[in-house]
Amino acid sequence: MSGSLEGAVVTGAGRGLGRLIAALLAERGHRVLVTDIDAAAARATAEELGPDVLWAALDVRDEEAVAAVRDRAVAETGGLGVWVNNAGVLLTGPAWDQSPAARRLMLEVNTLGTINGTVAAIEAMRGTGGHIVNIVSLAGLTAVPGEAVYAASKHAAIGFSVSTLADLRLAGTKDIDISCVCPDGIWTPMLHDKLEDPASALSFSGRLLRPADVVAAVRKVLDRPRPVTAVPGRRGLQARLAGALPALGLRALPLMVAKGRRVQRRMLAEARRDG
Numbered sequence: 001m002s003g004s005l006e007g008a009v010v011t012g013a014g015r016g017l018g019r020l021i022a023a024l025l026a027e028r029g030h031r032v033l034v035t036d037i038d039a040a041a042a043r044a045t046a047e048e049l050g051p052d053v054l055w056a057a058l059d060v061r062d063e064e065a066v067a068a069v070r071d072r073a074v075a076e077t078g079g080l081g082v083w084v085n086n087a088g089v090l091l092t093g094p095a096w097d098q099s100p101a102a103r104r105l106m107l108e109v110n111t112l113g114t115i116n117g118t119v120a121a122i123e124a125m126r127g128t129g130g131h132i133v134n135i136v137s138l139a140g141l142t143a144v145p146g147e148a149v150y151a152a153s154k155h156a157a158i159g160f161s162v163s164t165l166a167d168l169r170l171a172g173t174k175d176i177d178i179s180c181v182c183p184d185g186i187w188t189p190m191l192h193d194k195l196e197d198p199a200s201a202l203s204f205s206g207r208l209l210r211p212a213d214v215v216a217a218v219r220k221v222l223d224r225p226r227p228v229t230a231v232p233g234r235r236g237l238q239a240r241l242a243g244a245l246p247a248l249g250l251r252a253l254p255l256m257v258a259k260g261r262r263v264q265r266r267m268l269a270e271a272r273r274d275g
């Protein structure tokens with residue numbers, strides 16, 4: 001494990017996966033600083049996790065605010081060991097149907113937010129070491145119809161993360177790691193309102209992950225940093241193959257979209273039946 005077991009910052013930790021990652025880090029003995037654009041949600045997560053857990057409102061698009069949270073984490077935890085860039089937004093539909101604001105939002109939160117957090121964390125980890133974990137997506141490895149701009153934002157996040165890891169190694173920095181975790185669709189609030197949304201069908205085309213499955217993957221990379229981890233590994237292989245052979249991947253996509261639609265309809269029927 002790299003870094004100290006001191007401070008840990010998680011972005012977008014007011015709900016969903018980020019909340020559970022913050023809990024994991026607290027359980028592992030870190031002094032956690034929970035952040036989210038939604039101040040009330042960040043505060044609620046911190047209160048739920050215990051009296052030692054800190055919280056701050058943070059919009060990851062704001063580079064200066066990210067640096068200020070980083071400075072606070074260093075000052076109040078005695079050193080930053082882990083920074084998790086988890087905040088993300090998904091707005092579905094073909095790019096041409098989306099507003100410029102929607103397209104910009106995804107790129108700014110998912111890509112620029114990851115860049116802001118990574119750069120801020122590297123500055124704090126120089127000399128002491130540490131681990132930056134970027135929650136990306138299988139959408140960063142392959143084509144995702146209905147989620148094109150989201151996929152672009154996640155491809156960029158992976159490209160940035162692995163390139164920056166290479167820059168660190170070329171600069172002789174061996175004690176700062178960057179790990180990307182790329183999950184398939186997860187049953188979190190991000191997907192809760194998408195059962196009737198055909199554009200998000202591909203997110204439902206595999207075995208929908210439980211947030212705990214992804215937390216287990218994060219636990220593994222915390223123990224053993226890895227540049228890119230797909231969850232589950234089999235879907236990661238499929239995604240990489242489709243990414244490497246796009247003509248083949250494009251032929252398979254209609255079948256996968258149809259499968260995702262069937263899963264959405266089944267889950268919607270179950271939700272209606274269960275009231």
Ligand SMILES: NC(=O)c1ccc[n+]([C@@H]2O[C@H](COP(=O)([O-])OP(=O)(O)OC[C@H]3O[C@@H](n4cnc5c(N)ncnc54)[C@H](O)[C@@H]3O)[C@@H](O)[C@H]2O)c1
Pocket residue numbers: 011012013014015016017018035036037038041058059060061085086087088089090109135136137138182183184185186187188189190191203
């Ligand atoms: N749910 C999925 O199917 C899925 C699949 C693969 C990857 N992911 C990724 O996992 C991460 C967590 O997603 P989730 O499923 O828990 O989603 P979620 O929508 O439940 O939670 C996202 C959190 O990010 C926060 N947030 C949004 N904009 C922000 C901003 N500008 N600054 C700071 N915080 C902001 C939200 O307030 C929210 O608390 C995201 O990066 C997402 O892209 C999700």
